[in-house]
Amino acid sequence: MTTAAPGQQTGAAPRSGLSPAPPHILVVFGASGDLATRKLLPALAGLASQGALPENFNVVGVARTTWTDDEFRKVALESAPEASSSWTKLASRFRYVAGEYSDAGTFTRLAGVLADCDDQLGTGGNRVYYLATVPDAFATVADGLAASGLNRPSSASSTARLVVEKPYGHDLDSALELDSALKRSFEEKDLFRIDHYMGKETVQNVLALRFANAVFEPVWNRRYVDAVQVTVAESLGVEHRGGFYEHAGALRDIIQNHMMQVLALTLMEPPATVDALGIRDEKVKLLRAIEVPSVDAAAGSVVRGQYTAGTIDSSPVPGYRQEDGVDPLSSTETYVAMRLAVDNWRWAGVPVYVRTGKRLPERLTEVVLRFHRVPHLAFGGRLARELQPNCLVLRIQPDDGITLHFGAKIPGEAFRVRTVKMEFSYAEAFQDPRADAYERLLHDAMVGDATLFVRADEVDQAWRIVDPFLDAFEDDAVPLATYPAGTWGPREAELLMSGREFGWGVP
Ligand SMILES: NC(=O)c1ccc[n+]([C@@H]2O[C@H](COP(=O)([O-])OP(=O)(O)OC[C@H]3O[C@@H](n4cnc5c(N)ncnc54)[C@H](OP(=O)(O)O)[C@@H]3O)[C@@H](O)[C@H]2O)c1
Incomplete structure (x- = not known):
């Protein structure tokens, strides 16, 4: 999917198949x-050790903290202590601009540093500006770049792109507002909205599984599939981000972005081409086919929950309301389970169940396709009852892989069938370590491949789907259920499937 222009490498041959990016300056707001110290700098260190960064490359950090260049370089080295010598060499030339984003002087100083880097390193005027800052500052930074002329490429052959972190708005109206604010300074083709799930190899492998194999696609529809379930479970709580989470909640933090992206890739039509236009056109078509419920209908098809004190890995953990930065009377949801419907030819009538939660027993992201039972049961009585329908599980994390659950005869005289598993494990099949999601996405932004980034119409449509559920929560039309940390969420979540013969997960 990448189409890198050639550039010189800093180190060894690429490990994960990423070609060296073209000359660039990455500006990290x-x-x-x-995010910068825990994810972005280590991802850059990873790219450096794979030889996926060009020789003519630099990082310029911009934030309020009054660091010197040397202090920022030290932070960069400390963020990736095991990194290669190529990272040490690279980090020794990083630059830092201390300043407030609403101050025009910050951008004047930044422009000076960028010009310096272009002169000294031959970075060719190419910029990736990464908004790893608070969402309230996104538009301020874009305006500041525009006011100092940094939003436009300095020549016909150079590029200036803006990478935008999540959250992209907190509802449809604010997302549209943010979009028009950013488009005052950058064109859609230069806006790269991050959803780090899209950088995960296993999420991309959903495409390979579906469209590179003749065996799966024919059964990938309502005739064969009885239900679809997507789970994003985290065993962690809110950690040190209680204040942030209070304003987000599980619906905004996980469902509007990561889960909608995974659903879109899993359920969309085959794209004509595997490129930014082909994939994103099909994803948005699928999102448009997801029924947008009324607020009342939304309230009847969702469960919201919040964890109370419990036990994770045999250690006691506090409840959500006791976490730092959380209101002791908070009604923010840490768990959501919902039922969605996809109104198109392929999926009409197939329920799609989605759930996510914090402080669940394990960290797990998976998609389960549950197939119909066989049309005729040649084995009667108990045998027939024991026979489970086939399930295909796409495991995204951890232990990424694919499992097919199917029936096999138990050896012996009596004709009995038991469900067995056929497993594919990434770790076993491919020995090479795979690129981390942020490595992949940073690299794609530099080579200008937008395939794994989210287009404005996808973001908007995802908010259209989620907004009625948010409204139902705000109107208190959905009771806040509780669940002890270390359990699989409120019991009410099972009721979403009442009338069906299955619960969550694989039987
Ligand atoms: N952290 C994560 O794991 C994570 C995961 C996914 C997405 N994100 C997203 O990534 C973004 C950053 O998150 P974060 O957790 O890294 O936030 P954070 O720790 O609060 O960092 C915010 C950064 O922005 C700078 N900043 C804020 N307002 C500024 C202003 N007016 N002028 C200049 N600098 C300003 C801060 O500078 P000073 O501290 O120096 O003042 C700091 O460097 C957010 O959009 C978040 O939703 C974060």
């Missing part, structure tokens, strides 16, 4: 923050 929010360089002193959690």
Whole structure:
């Protein structure tokens, strides 16, 4: 999917097949923050050690903390202590601009540093500006870049792209507002909205599984599939981000973005081409086919929950309301389960169940396709009851892989059938370590491949689907159920499937 222009490498041959990106300066707004130090700098260190960064490359950090260049370089080295010598060499030339984003002087100083880097390193005027800062500052930064002329490429052959972190708005109206604010300064083709799930190899492998194999696609529809379930479970709580989570909640934090992206890839029609246009056109068509319920209908097809004190890995953990930065009377949801319907030819009548939660027993992201029972049961009585329908499980994390659950005869005289599993494990099949999601996405932004980034119409449609559920929560039309940390969520979540012969997961 990448189409890198050639550039010189800093180190060994690429490990994960990423070609060296073209000359660039990556400007990280929010360089002193959690995302930059915990994810972005280590991802860059990973790219450096794979030889996927060009020789003519630099990072410029911009934030309020009054660091010097040397202090920022030290942070970069500490963020990836095991990194290669190529990272040490690279980090030794990083630059830092201390300043407030609403101050025009910050951008004047930034422009000076960028010009310096272009002169000294031959970075060719190519920029990726990464908004790893608070969402309230997204539009301010884009305006600041535009006011100092940094939003436009400096020549016909150079590029200026803006990578935008989540959350992209907190509902449809705010997402549309943010979009028009960013488009004052950048064109859609230069806006790269991150959903780090899209950078995961296993999420991309959904495409390979579906469209590179003749065996799956013919059964990937309402004639064969009885129900679809998507689970994103986390065993962690809110950690040190209680204040942030209070304003987000599970619906905004996980369902509107990551789960909608996974659903779209799993259920969309085959694209004509595997590129930014082909994939994103099909994803948005699928999202448009997901029924947008009324607020009343939404309230009847969703469960919201919040964890109370419990036990994870045999250790006691506090309840959500006791976490730092959380209101002791908070009604923010840490768990959501919902039923969706896809109104199109392929999926009409197939319920799609989605659930996510914090402080669940394990970290797990998976898609389960549950197939219809066989049309005629040649084996009667108990045998027939024991026979489970086939399930195909796409495991995205951890232990990424694919499992097919099917019936096999138990050896012996009596004709008895038991469900057995056929497993494919990524780790076993491919020895090479795979690129981390942020490595992949940073690299794609530099080579200008938008395939794994989210287009404006996808974001908007995902909010259209989620907004009625948010409204139902806000109107208190959905009771807040509780669940002890370390359990699989409120019991009410099972009731979403009442009348069906299955519950969550694989029988
Ligand atoms: N952290 C994660 O794991 C994670 C995961 C997914 C997405 N995200 C998204 O990534 C973004 C950053 O999150 P974060 O957790 O890294 O936030 P954070 O730790 O609060 O960092 C915010 C950064 O922005 C800078 N900043 C904020 N307002 C500024 C202003 N007016 N002028 C100049 N600098 C300003 C801060 O600078 P100073 O501290 O120096 O003042 C800091 O460097 C958010 O959009 C978040 O939703 C984060």
